[in-house]
Amino acid sequence: MRERVLLTLALFLVAFGASGGELEPAPEGVSADDIAVCADNVLRSDRTFMEASMTIESPRLARPRTVRFRSWDDRAGRRALVRIDAPPKDAGTGFLKLHPNLWMYVPRVERTLRIPPSMMLQPWMGSDFNNDDLVNESSEIEDYDHHLLGIEPATNGTDGLRAFVVEYLPHDDAPVVWGRIVGWIATERCVPLREEFFDEQGVKLRVMRFDDVRRVEGRPVPHLWEMTPLDKPGHRTTIRIHRISFDAAFDDDIFTKRQLRKRD
Helix, strand or coil: HHHHHHHHHHHHHHHHHHHHCEEEECCCCCCHHHHHHHHHHHHHCEEEEEEEECCCCCCCCCEEEEEEEEEEECCCCCEEEEEEEECCCCCCCCCEEEECCEEECCCCCEEEEEEEEEHCCCCCCCCCEEEHHHHHCCCCCCEEEEEEEEECCHHHHCCCCCCCEEEEECCCCCCCCCEEEEEEEEECCCCCCEEEEECCCCCEEEEEEEEEEEEEEEEEEEEEEEEECCCCCEEEEEEEEEEEEEECCCCCCCCHHHHCCCCC
16 A cells, blocks of 8 residues: 555656646645545535536537536435436436445336446446446545645646645545546635546546535535546536535435436
8 A cells, every 4th residue: 555655646746747836745733534524525415405507518519418407415324316307308317326226217218227336437418427426426535545745836727726635545445436536625615626537547537627616504615517538628517506505404215216216
């Protein structure tokens, strides 16, 4: 494990140095685990409800495609339900996570299908997000070790904010899809600014950026999430949050296959 940490740290410093930036050392006593948990808590609570729209851009599309959806996330119970509301041809499609299983309901054929673990990296609804992003089956808190690489001074790349740079390395036995993640998290208020995702060979495959921070129930929540795959020129997917509620009250019955098949 120590050798892997040193190797990935060296690779990161080489890549970062090539861009002309230098990291400041982090102050003593700052915990990478605490920073990662704080950033996760900005985006999620034990129970979170969200209404959002997702816009997909691709050279294959004559114009951007927009999907509207609602999600119910039970982080404590590792359960989630996502329901598509638009466009009309996809309305009623649903996704249900009951750890460790993920189910999809297809209304046009009235069938419920199990999505196997081998398909967690597959695109969700034709976007640049994958099935794992959709339902948070893997956890950046529980499935990864966290290492604080330093602090990036305020730059354009961090929206003019100082940012902790945290490396996420998966546990050896963790069923995750990424070999490594590097996150930029604002030193004030723990706002996630950017994440970079690498495969097991250390190749950077995609970048997620967060923007349009608004305060919701005391949390500084980014309302615009932009995913850019680096191996697919011209592709980009953005999620715009229209409403989000933390520590939301919803019934346990919502996390059932019967509820999955409902359209309301």
